[in-house]
Amino acid sequence: MTMPSPKHPIPEASTEELRSELMESLEYHKGRLAAAASQDDEISHAMLNRSERTVEQIEAALERIEIGEYGLCDTCGDWIGIDRLNALPHASDCTVCASAPTRNQRFAR
Numbered sequence: 546m547t548m549p550s551p552k553h554p555i556p557e558a559s560t561e562e563l564r565s566e567l568m569e570s571l572e573y574h575k576g577r578l579a580a581a582a583s584q585d586d587e588i589s590h591a592m593l594n595r596s597e598r599t600v601e602q603i604e605a606a607l608e609r610i611e612i613g614e615y616g617l618c619d620t621c622g623d624w625i626g627i628d629r630l631n632a633l634p635h636a637s638d639c640t641v642c643a644s645a646p647t648r649n650q651r652f653a654r
């Protein structure tokens with residue numbers, strides 16, 4: 546992977562805050578996951594899928610903080626806009642890739 550500009554969108558000082566925010570969110574979604582897993586109906590199944598995906602994204606975001614790549618788009622490797630990260634701290638791709646049709650193809654299989 547080619548390295549983008551070295552400018553990190555997240556100030557070093559707020560990494561801790563970001564991490565605890567993600568950890569909190571991870572606990573919340575894991576709780577939802579456990580709750581949904583104990584139910585056997587269609588709504589719970591849909592919720593289960595969504596929560597599973599969110600948990601994966603949060604775990605990936607935490608991992609990216611560790612390796613200093615937090616805020617990098619999974620798809621194009623460019624920095625994800627700070628506005629998007631503020632709105633969705635575990636975002637794994639930038640607004641361009643998130644709205645690109647290739648994303649649907651990626652998850653359609």
Ligand SMILES: [Zn+2]
Nearest residue numbers: 618621639642
């Ligand atoms: Zn992208």
